[in-house]
Amino acid sequence: MIKLLAMMCLFWLGSAHASEYAAVSVPMVPIKVGKHSYYVQGMAGAASSANQGFMSNAGFVVTKDSVLVFDTLGTPSLAAELVKKIREITPLPIKRVIISHYHADHFYGLQVFKELGAESWAHKNGQGAVDSEAAAERLTQRRETLFPWVDENTKLLPADKWLDGDTDFEMGGVHFLLRYVGPAHTAEDMAMLVKEDGVLYTGDLVFRGRVPFVGDADSKAWLTALNKLIALKPRVMVAGHGAASLKPQQDLEFTRDYLEFLRKSMGQAVANLEPFDEAYAHTDWSKYARLPAFEQANRQNAYNTYLLMEKESLAQ
Numbered sequence: 001m002i003k004l005l006a007m008m009c010l011f012w013l014g015s016a017h018a019s020e021y022a023a024v025s026v027p028m029v030p031i032k033v034g035k036h037s038y039y040v041q042g043m044a045g046a047a048s049s050a051n052q053g054f055m056s057n058a059g060f061v062v063t064k065d066s067v068l069v070f071d072t073l074g075t076p077s078l079a080a081e082l083v084k085k086i087r088e089i090t091p092l093p094i095k096r097v098i099i100s101h102y103h104a105d106h107f108y109g110l111q112v113f114k115e116l117g118a119e120s121w122a123h124k125n126g127q128g129a130v131d132s133e134a135a136a137e138r139l140t141q142r143r144e145t146l147f148p149w150v151d152e153n154t155k156l157l158p159a160d161k162w163l164d165g166d167t168d169f170e171m172g173g174v175h176f177l178l179r180y181v182g183p184a185h186t187a188e189d190m191a192m193l194v195k196e197d198g199v200l201y202t203g204d205l206v207f208r209g210r211v212p213f214v215g216d217a218d219s220k221a222w223l224t225a226l227n228k229l230i231a232l233k234p235r236v237m238v239a240g241h242g243a244a245s246l247k248p249q250q251d252l253e254f255t256r257d258y259l260e261f262l263r264k265s266m267g268q269a270v271a272n273l274e275p276f277d278e279a280y281a282h283t284d285w286s287k288y289a290r291l292p293a294f295e296q297a298n299r300q301n302a303y304n305t306y307l308l309m310e311k312e313s314l315a316q
């Protein structure tokens with residue numbers, strides 16, 4: 001009887017983690033982009049029950065003795081699926097997790113890796129992000145739109161270690177260059193270069209083949225960050241969304257040039273005390289007008305930049 005109980009207990013312990021999370025049915029295929037480096041690519045569009053929240057990318061790096069994960073996807077269920085995929089490649093322990101920034105689609109899977117004993121790192125400006133009102137609202141919303149993959153057991157976890165800024169380290173013979181690239185998309189943006197592979201994971205700092213969404217980002221700091229990434233001379237770039245780029249310099253320079261163009265044209269208008277509508281109407285947008293998301297994003301980007309340039313000129 002005792003033996004039977006012990007066996008049941010072992011069975012329960014063994015299956016507890018795996019059964020805790022609702023399974024996903026979306027396809028997730030690791031893509032190798034370097035000797036040690038991989039990523040999985042989320043689907044296009046916003047998080048929905050159709051894509052089960054799989055609309056952002058995550059990376060992982062297999063070293064001689066351990067695995068490092070970059071971003072944890074948008075639900076614990078997706079993270080559990082990612083662990084399964086990693087396990088098809090290597091049995092080595094998942095030792096460290098880097099969170100590029102505290103947006104739902106990049107850190108909701110963190111609890112799964114913590115249960116496996118991984119240590120999580122993020123930039124210190126992300127401190128308090130999980131306790132904010134905005135984070136609580138987002139969680140309530142995701143528990144509705146992404147149920148059962150996000151439910152009452154989904155936890156918003158802080159990092160185990162808050163980084164001060166650029167951090168270089170070695171793990172199992174592979175060298176990692178973590179770069180602080182905020183405040184741009186968020187205050188805590190971190191990017192990571194896998195030195196031996198020339199693979200750069202950027203989080204949401206870079207948009208590929210489309211007009212970026214600028215929002216209320218500080219484009220001056222964003223430009224500084226892009227130049228920092230360009231100086232790393234990556235061979236391959238994995239952004240937070242979309243397919244990996246084999247022409248990272250070109251993509252980084254595209255985002256940089258667009259931001260520079262916005263700042264130059266809108267800065268000129270502000271200096272001439274020209275109203276926004278007039279300035280927008282006579283700016284030559286032809287270089288960007290045919291790109292995806294131009295209709296949805298460009299006018300708002302220009303307007304936000306106009307306001308920012310006003311603020312910058314007043315601060316001088």
Ligand SMILES: [Zn+2]
Binds near residue numbers: 101103185204
């Ligand atoms: Zn984001």
